[in-house]
Amino acid sequence: MRDDGRANEELRELVIKAGVFKNAEGSAYVKMGNTVAVAGVYGPRELFPKFLQNAEKAHLKCRYNMAPFSTKDRKRPGQDRRSQEISKVIADALEPVIFTKEFPKVGIDIYIEILQGDAGTRCAGINAASVALADAGIPMRGLVAAVAAGKVDGDYVLDLTYNEEEKTKADVPVAYAPSLKKVTLLQMDGDLSHEDVRNVINVAIKGCEKVHEAQVEALKNKYREVTL
Amino acid sequence: MTILKNEKDLVVPGEVLAEGLDYLPGYGAFREGDKILSKNVGIVSIRERNVGVTALSGRYMPKAGDKIIGEVLDVQMSTWFLDINSPYQASLSIGEASEEYVERGADLSRYFDVGDVLYAKIISVSKHKNIQLTMKDIMCKKLRGGKIVNITPSKVPRLIGKAGSMITMIKEKTGCNIVIGQNGRVWIKGENEDLATKAVSMVDEKSHTDGLTSRVTEFLDANPTVKTATKTDYVEGDVNAG
Numbered sequence: 001m002r003d004d005g006r007a008n009e010e011l012r013e014l015v016i017k018a019g020v021f022k023n024a025e026g027s028a029y030v031k032m033g034n035t036v037a038v039a040g041v042y043g044p045r046e047l048f049p050k051f052l053q054n055a056e057k058a059h060l061k062c063r064y065n066m067a068p069f070s071t072k073d074r075k076r077p078g079q080d081r082r083s084q085e086i087s088k089v090i091a092d093a094l095e096p097v098i099f100t101k102e103f104p105k106v107g108i109d110i111y112i113e114i115l116q117g118d119a120g121t122r123c124a125g126i127n128a129a130s131v132a133l134a135d136a137g138i139p140m141r142g143l144v145a146a147v148a149a150g151k152v153d154g155d156y157v158l159d160l161t162y163n164e165e166e167k168t169k170a171d172v173p174v175a176y177a178p179s180l181k182k183v184t185l186l187q188m189d190g191d192l193s194h195e196d197v198r199n200v201i202n203v204a205i206k207g208c209e210k211v212h213e214a215q216v217e218a219l220k221n222k223y224r225e226v227t228l
Numbered sequence: 229m230t231i232l233k234n235e236k237d238l239v240v241p242g243e244v245l246a247e248g249l250d251y252l253p254g255y256g257a258f259r260e261g262d263k264i265l266s267k268n269v270g271i272v273s274i275r276e277r278n279v280g281v282t283a284l285s286g287r288y289m290p291k292a293g294d295k296i297i298g299e300v301l302d303v304q305m306s307t308w309f310l311d312i313n314s315p316y317q318a319s320l321s322i323g324e325a326s327e328e329y330v331e332r333g334a335d336l337s338r339y340f341d342v343g344d345v346l347y348a349k350i351i352s353v354s355k356h357k358n359i360q361l362t363m364k365d366i367m368c369k370k371l372r373g374g375k376i377v378n379i380t381p382s383k384v385p386r387l388i389g390k391a392g393s394m395i396t397m398i399k400e401k402t403g404c405n406i407v408i409g410q411n412g413r414v415w416i417k418g419e420n421e422d423l424a425t426k427a428v429s430m431v432d433e434k435s436h437t438d439g440l441t442s443r444v445t446e447f448l449d450a451n452p453t454v455k456t457a458t459k460t461d462y463v464e465g466d467v468n469a470g
């Protein structure tokens with residue numbers, strides 16, 4: 001039994017909404033327990049500065065940002081080393097599912113804002129960005145779902161909270177594209193044996209499939225509401 | 229071997245539409261192994277062996293033969309550059325714009341100036357998305373006055389309707405001149421511009437629902453028009469394109 005009463009392979013309370021903002025071409029809201037992320041997508045649109053343009057495919061620009069009030073201690077606003085790294089890994093996690101070659105020379109901009117952080121912010125960010133991309137009508141090979149897993153007291157646990165992240169031997173965020181059956185992001189913070197890594201990844205992939213179902217539901221709900 | 233979705237089902241990217249090699253991926257679909265998957269959030273459309281998805285959102289991607297509404301952004305020595313509501317600019321060269329002889333170094337802004345709105349046809353789109361336009365088509369002209377409404381480009385065929393049924397109805401009820409560009413721009417001019425705009429937006433928002441034409445008719449009948457016009461001087465987009 002975990003601190004919040006969840007089973008080992010159970011996700012936190014998951015809320016996903018598609019199309020939450022009017023001004024962005026695509027947007028999404030994701031709440032995983034106490035972690036809250038929103039994402040907005042613009043594009044494909046003309047890309048500047050011009051040297052970033054690629055004649056073969058679209059350039060994917062991602063900006064991950066944490067709100068100053070998202071953590072216990074105020075977070076100094078603005079980009080730092082951590083957010084730059086996360087922006088890069090999120091862009092790399094999403095690129096394999098986007099048909100970038102259909103849009104030579106242009107840019108696709110993804111903006112992710114973390115409103116509240118309780119571990120797993122990059123995963124919540126990926127989940128939001130992937131729904132926002134689909135909402136913006138960008139051709140994709142499928143959605144990307146992400147969730148972290150780890151090992152606490154000998155048990156493999158899914159979707160760690162901040163308190164669990166302190167206790168875990170390793171925290172492994174995994175992004176997975178169910179339609180392609182491919183892992184697009186795999187990071188590990190900590191130490192695990194060979195066997196443990198394999199098991200933790202499998203637990204995370206199972207979690208991603210559950211997240212994926214919620215993403216699909218969120219996208220379909222946006223249009224069902226209009227029908228009624 | 230089997231098709232897994234029905235016509236008009238709502239699908240999201242990565243959803244399997246059909247399995248086996250009996251079907252071909254159409255617009256908005258792609259093949260992955262022996263499966264056909266959706267690329268977009270959209271509505272399934274099945275045409276014989278082709279399984280496609282009509283997207284419910286997204287930018288306009290230029291295609292040769294499309295008639296579009298563009299705004300002049302820049303005038304150069306022998307070309308105009310137009311914004312065509314897509315990520316790429318289009319160019320219109322002097323030879324494609326005018327039949328008459330134009331002196332070298334002549335001021336092209338006396339034909340079309342920055343800010344002018346044109347109804348033009350795309351003649352070619354290169355691999356690197358260089359887009360060439362032409363005005364040498366019966367329908368092509370400069371659109372004077374009126375207003376522009378933007379709708380989702382993939383919904384243009386819905387706004388036109390089967391054999392133009394939807395748009396003819398809106399034109400008749402409001403008495404407005406309406407020109408639809410395949411790029412999702414709609415030009416409206418007439419006494420009841422606001423009412424026509426509302427009707428066009430209604431089609432855009434509710435494009436994926438059934439019985440839309442009758443509901444738009446009801447909406448237009450419920451609202452008073454300034455005067456019932458009988459004029460039918462309008463240009464129509466291509467019904468089957470898009």
